[in-house]
Amino acid sequence: EIVMTQSPATLSVSPGERATLSCRASQSVSSNLAWYQQKPGQAPRLLIYGASTRATGVPARFSGSGSGTEFTLTISSLQSEDFAVYYCQQYNNWPWTFGQGTKVEIK
């Protein structure tokens, strides 16, 4: 089973600042990597798939990069609605696996 490790566990950021979230895979997942946002009481929402392709309706301030084992989600200028938990997930090998999440909180 591929282990996905996200860092940091919590990221404190001021509105308008840039946030950089990391995700590492225990073995290569090629570009089969997705990022999700989850707010309290809601189902997750797909932000990025294929490591760098924004899902429909996702603002351009969200960008994904990386391949193989190292991935990054960048939020260029945090808005109030972006404070949430973010998960990465590999879908290269079954069982698919999620990272443990990064909570982005208001500084």
Next chain:
Amino acid sequence: EVQLVQSGAEVKKPGESLKISCKGSGYSFTSHWIGWVRQMPGKGLEWMGIIYPGDSDTRYSPSFQGQVTISADKSISTAYLQWSSLKASDTAMYYCARVSGGVDYWGQGTLVTVSS
């Protein structure tokens, strides 16, 4: 519009059985994998298993193999997750999810509470 609509919240006792559902609409149900994801209270997301309704090909995550059964009835565009004997540790939110390069659509979640 693609929608996944899950059955309502359940409160069960340990040892009881349960089957929850997820009805897809707005797309070809038989052409996409559907998966189930568990989220225990205050915790992260875990894949339980996936099914391809077109041919009922099913895969389970090792942690859930033998603990649950995933099925689908393509005639009514509905996927199911069932337990034969619930435990208190099965208390969680369960999401169904359409797979298409990651999960592009999620159900609203079904909260299962198991308590004596």
